[in-house]
Amino acid sequence: MKKAVEQSVDRPAKAFSSEVATGSRRENASKQESGAPFRSHRNEKGPRAADRIRASASELFYREGIRAVGVDEVVERAGVTKPSLYRSFASKDELAAAYMRDYDLDFWEKFENPGGKSYSDPREHVLAYIRVLSTRAVREGYRGCGLSNATVEYPARDNPARQVAEAHKKVLRKRLRELASSMGARHPAVLGDALLLLIEGIYSTGQQSEDGPAQSALAVAKLLIDASVPKP
Amino acid sequence: MKKAVEQSVDRPAKAFSSEVATGSRRENASKQESGAPFRSHRNEKGPRAADRIRASASELFYREGIRAVGVDEVVERAGVTKPSLYRSFASKDELAAAYMRDYDLDFWEKFENPGGKSYSDPREHVLAYIRVLSTRAVREGYRGCGLSNATVEYPARDNPARQVAEAHKKVLRKRLRELASSMGARHPAVLGDALLLLIEGIYSTGQQSEDGPAQSALAVAKLLIDASVPKP
DNA sequence: GTGTATACGTACCGGTCAGTAACATTGTCA
DNA sequence: TGACAATGTTACTGACCGGTACGTATACAC
Structure with missing residues (x-):
């Protein structure tokens, strides 16, 4: 139960193996000792x-x-x-939790390398993520963050999917505080929270209409950062 | 169908009748001409x-x-x-839409009179709402905004509940822009959107954990407003 | 070949879901 | 008293839901 949560969610993840965390019922990571690609049985075509x-x-x-x-x-x-x-x-709930873990991995790839690029300057890093995100968020059919949405769908704390989502958000909060700190913010905790609130606001409003406040998100992010970081 | 949407959602509503918008299947608002309380039929105990x-x-x-x-x-x-x-x-969907309309009415009461008080200064008004909101949002069992949540649950545009929610958010955005304008913001549209993104962020993160970034929301709101409104 | 394990399919289960048909009961008003 | 409006009572439908018992095909080991 709890094991599943800690499977892939507790690291901002610098490098990713394309092999997603399994988290499935079958715990047999054993038998992996043979070197070969381990395509095992069945037809070769497709996963x-x-x-x-x-x-x-x-x-x-x-x-x-x-x-x-x-x-x-x-x-x-x-x-x-x-x-x-x-x-x-084991159940649909566990399948949902697996979906959450996959989503988490995907998220960190997008967050750490927004638009496929990597950034050394934390301000540019955050702004790039928000730029990419808000561009997606104003497009038709945008559905926000799968993790946040799952939290809405499953209010019960002990739901497996929700637990993954909660753990994810905790890590994200820490990561944003870290970035705010690197920017030299006067109050990194406040700027980190501000950015998280902004990002969640984009997720939410982005799926409410195409013509929403996500349009202003980049300007808001700049406003927040510039008001929080002392001029050099 | 569409009629239902326009029933209570298109007005920031200064004064509220305690009688909620019906929006029910039975359209007979007729027969109301008699003066009396119209307790009509059935047992007297309860609604x-x-x-x-x-x-x-x-x-x-x-x-x-x-x-x-x-x-x-x-x-x-x-x-x-x-x-x-x-x-x-007519259906569960229509009942959900009625719930949305009731929620909308309730929201405007809370928004226009945060903490039961009315405000003339727009900055104090917004800050009071966010203070009350973020206090609720860090309490256990907080479930965010019912309207935003419904949008997550029903991605289809033609869902009756979702339509009410969408209309509501449009009005809220306009109202926030109005308040930002009254504050004398350099870019009222941006400040309005910033506040909306912040508010939605509180809704969302508030239900993800009790110990989330909603704690910082009031500080963030002040930061946003002060960075957007020229000093006197 | 025969055993053994794996990966998969067929067919089914009991429960719950939204929604309805038909009729009985109660209170209000004229 | 009688018409009417609002609600209750009971029983039902067909679709869909998550989940499973059980049989089958393939591949490797010996």
């Missing part, structure tokens, strides 16, 4: 069932919401059958 | 079925989410039966 299910779930859960999507739809889109899902995931 | 249903739905939908709550639960809590629900509301 195995569990991976196809993860991908299918990620897309559907993000676009339509977790509660709105049934497991039948997930497996149909994945081109597999329901028992395959339940062989790899 | 009539439709009102009890609205109250029950509001509480449950807010706390647990709309999708998570079945109509059976709503009617059980209301102490009525299912046919009574469907006599007053």
